[in-house]
Amino acid sequence: MDALPPLRALQIFDTLGRSSSLAEAAQRLQITPGAISQQVRLLEQALDASLTFKDGKRLRLTEAGLRFHESCARAFEQLREAQAELERSKNQHNLSLSALPSLLKAWLAPLVYEWQDRHYPELTIQFLGSHSEPASELEDIDFRITYGNNAAPSPNSLALYTDSVVPVCSPALIAPSRGLRQPRDILRYPLLATDWRPKFTSPPSWRDWFAAYMPQSGAAAPEPACHRIFSLSHMAIEAALEGQGFALAQCSMIGREVADGRLVIPFRLALPLPWPYVLKWKPSAFDRPHCRAFHRWLAARGRQQEELNKRMLGRQAR
The missing domain is CATH 3.40.190.10 (Periplasmic binding protein-like II)
Structure with a gap:
């Protein structure tokens, strides 16, 4: 079946499923409870399924409604993420950077501040400190610095330095x-x-x-x-x-x-x-000049860190 239910009805049903009551859903959507009930009936007719039932004065989801709402919620969340990514890609003065929290705080962030002030003061940089690896192909961020088993070589990766x-x-x-x-x-x-x-x-x-x-x-x-x-x-x-x-x-x-x-x-x-720190980037990052410049700078800074470590240790590191 190619025909989908009305998008407005799906959106209202999604909000209803995330609300504790019909009144709360109406307040979120800035429409009347009666308008919500009308849209839910349209959705049930389009799907030929019962999604809600009355429980006193409350409108609750049936078992089928609960299952359908889970799918709706995932779909709308993906749409919101896609919209946010599109907004980020339209802004040519953004750079998103993810790294392990300690590395970000103690090594990377101070260096990035200096680079930004010197070369791209108008740039908006988003710092994301996280142990969790981003989605595949780094869809939501431009660069990620990682470590360990997550740092397997790939066409879009570069070993920065071994600490x-x-x-x-x-x-x-x-x-x-x-x-x-x-x-x-x-x-x-x-x-x-x-x-x-x-x-x-x-x-x-x-x-x-x-x-x-x-x-x-x-x-x-x-x-x-x-x-x-x-x-x-x-x-x-x-x-x-x-x-x-x-x-x-x-x-x-x-x-x-x-x-x-x-x-x-x-x-x-x-x-x-036992492992080096590795820089990864999404393929489309190099579409923006400041991302290409950041990549060149950070790669050079990684090589420089290797030399700084040797000097600090008097070249006695094993």
Whole structure:
């Protein structure tokens, strides 16, 4: 059957199904309850099915009506999303950018501010911090920076850089009389941990770091006790800034804090993350000049971050 029910009747039925009463639906639609009832009857006649029934003074959906409303709601939501995407595509001064929350806060956003102020001050940039991957082909956003198993190579992707973690703390945490002479000395202080599971493979842990850099001489490896575990990397870094303990921080996220002395790296001994950060983009993003410029800039900035990490670590990263 090619003929569809009247669109106006479908729209009113959708609103009725999302409302708690006929009066609420009428208020949302700015029409009378009688007009709603008339449109619902037209829809029932077109479908040759009973969608509603009277329950006292209330108008409720039948079982068939409930099932039909689920489909209607999905269809109208897709239409609203398509309309929003069309509006975004018409605006040539927009750029939408999705990234993992900690990466967005501690690395990407400050850099993007500088790029925007210098090159595209009139641009409207939408920042979306999310662990969830966008829809396939990035239909709703221009660029996404991701990590791990979600970062499989594709024609519309580029590896930006592979980060490393290194021990950091506030200089106020380290008592002068209890100086740090070897990695084992860190065990005297609280340890702050980061755990990304189950979304992603977590970065190297304190156990990994001590196993790599603390000679055991045949003794059993230490079992570092971490009493504060954060699901977001920037939260562990912020706790370290407040003097709460040592964090294994990602190099790309601590450049400013190390440069201005708010964080110190007592041992420039690092472990790389198991995956690189990867930039993805939707195919139509390059239709706009500012998106092409952003892609070139961010690709160069990723290569530069690799070099900055090496300098910060004195080229001792493994």
